[in-house]
Amino acid sequence: MARTTDGSGIPVPQRLLAAATRLFAERGYDRTSVQEIVEAAGVTKGALYHYFGSKDDLLHEVYARVLRLQQERLDAFADADAPVERRLRDAAADVVVTTIDNLDDASIFFRSMHHLSPEKDKQVRAERRRYHERFRALVEEGQREGVFSTATPADLVVDYHFGSVHHLSTWYRPDGPLTPQQVADHLADLLLRALRP
Amino acid sequence: MARTTDGSGIPVPQRLLAAATRLFAERGYDRTSVQEIVEAAGVTKGALYHYFGSKDDLLHEVYARVLRLQQERLDAFADADAPVERRLRDAAADVVVTTIDNLDDASIFFRSMHHLSPEKDKQVRAERRRYHERFRALVEEGQREGVFSTATPADLVVDYHFGSVHHLSTWYRPDGPLTPQQVADHLADLLLRALRP
DNA sequence: AGCTCCATACCGACCGGTTAGTCTGCCGAG
DNA sequence: CTCGGCAGACTAACCGGTCGGTATGGAGCT
Structure with missing residues (x-):
């Protein structure tokens, strides 16, 4: 299992992408902070910037x-x-x-x-x-x-x-x-x- | 003449609205700062918040x-x-x-x-x-x-x-x-x- | 005509709060 | 022992909005 998943079994990068998609659609790109994204995905900024450049x-x-x-x-x-x-x-x-x-x-x-x-x-x-x-x-x-x-x-x-x-x-x-x-x-x-x- | 116009003869509120329209269309609402708007309109924040609430x-x-x-x-x-x-x-x-x-x-x-x-x-x-x-x-x-x-x-x-x-x-x-x-x-x-x- | 007074129009420094992105370091697996 | 995977405190840059202050022109009085 390891560190790429939590209880849900879904890898972190995909969780981040899913959370970002939902939030971008809900509030718009600018009104969504990266903090909100990482919280929705159940990780921290370190994880996000580990997988994505920006x-x-x-x-x-x-x-x-x-x-x-x-x-x-x-x-x-x-x-x-x-x-x-x-x-x-x-x-x-x-x-x-x-x-x-x-x-x-x-x-x-x-x-x-x-x-x-x-x-x-x-x-x-x-x-x-x-x-x-x-x-x-x-x-x-x-x-x-x-x-x-x-x-x-x-x-x-x-x-x-x-x-x-x-x-x-x-x-x-x-x-x-x-x-x-x-x-x-x-x-x-x-x-x-x-x-x- | 007076203070409601500059050389162009267009009143300040309309200049602000025109500048905002152009900038909002160009960069989007969130990416446009009020500072940019007032600069484009040739006034300062005081003028903007004098005519508009927000x-x-x-x-x-x-x-x-x-x-x-x-x-x-x-x-x-x-x-x-x-x-x-x-x-x-x-x-x-x-x-x-x-x-x-x-x-x-x-x-x-x-x-x-x-x-x-x-x-x-x-x-x-x-x-x-x-x-x-x-x-x-x-x-x-x-x-x-x-x-x-x-x-x-x-x-x-x-x-x-x-x-x-x-x-x-x-x-x-x-x-x-x-x-x-x-x-x-x-x-x-x-x-x-x-x-x- | 001159003088006072005040509303309107505007200036711009400032404030509290937020943001994207960075960096150091821990932790567990191999 | 090492290294990917991540935590989370930190920073430098803004941003929207406020506020005390200044300039201008006209109304009212004498």
Whole structure:
């Protein structure tokens, strides 16, 4: 067992990351002190600065984890063997579901980007761009095939949809009337309906 | 002349508000010190605390200004004498244009809500809710008349559209290829296309 | 016209409190 | 004996907000 765990069996770095995620989402990055993070994780500052270089590093880790997950899932849906309208719909719905499943991550993502150091900000933006472009490629593919309207530039269509995803952390409440899957279906529907030729 | 102005002729309170708006949008509320604000406005702390009760007050003023403007414009469009699809379209496009025209306000609005004191937060949420409901009423009206699809709950439609408005401050750049009006037309188009029965 | 008086507008040194990050050293495992 | 893993006291830098003081212009009286 050793010193990397307490009674819970979860290693210290992960406990710190989990505590930071929750607190960043709750109070925001600046309003969360490292003291609060280490207390929530049941350790002290020594432990935090043993594993992470700075408070900023912690935030970056949250971003890296989210981006990795979303990119993997998007790639899987985009590479599937199905008509493009089906692949886009599945991808659009999936990002809604996974975003709702990780609403804390989403709040942090969209509210705290500007707290990253310039280099980390650059790195995150680059990865987001890759994600955006993969998604856009799906729209463009459908437009070339004639199954999607070309009235709106693909870039704008992607931003339109991700605006709504972004917005989820503002209004979605787990105790509301709609399940994550229902919301996802509706939002994917709206996207596909807007794209009808 | 007197002491309420410097060479620019703009009164001190407005200079403070303008400086705060720019800085809050640039670096975020917490990363902006009152010292920086007063320096940008060309005064000292004494002046700031003479006109405003707290730093928080300054933020609240920004919100109040934005909310008032948007609500007035929405009411004007919603009350117009025209078919509902036209009124919704105009309102949807207008909020995009005015948001782009005040991108700083928009960044602050969506990124710094949680920095407001509980009471002010409550007040802002209440006004936003009124705005949301006015917009939703337009969608519902069209749905009742049969000119809009009822496949998606009106609430979700409104959140879908405002997600994209919210998102503008993330990606829109004045030096990009699209004018504010062009973006507005496209986004309003997407909304109306998604609502076709 | 001149003088007094006071409200308004603003200055800037100062205070209590908080923060991210550092550093020394202990402890248990191998 | 050594070394990763961590504890926790410490520091230097700020930060929001306060407060006594100063300058200015106009109202009221004579």
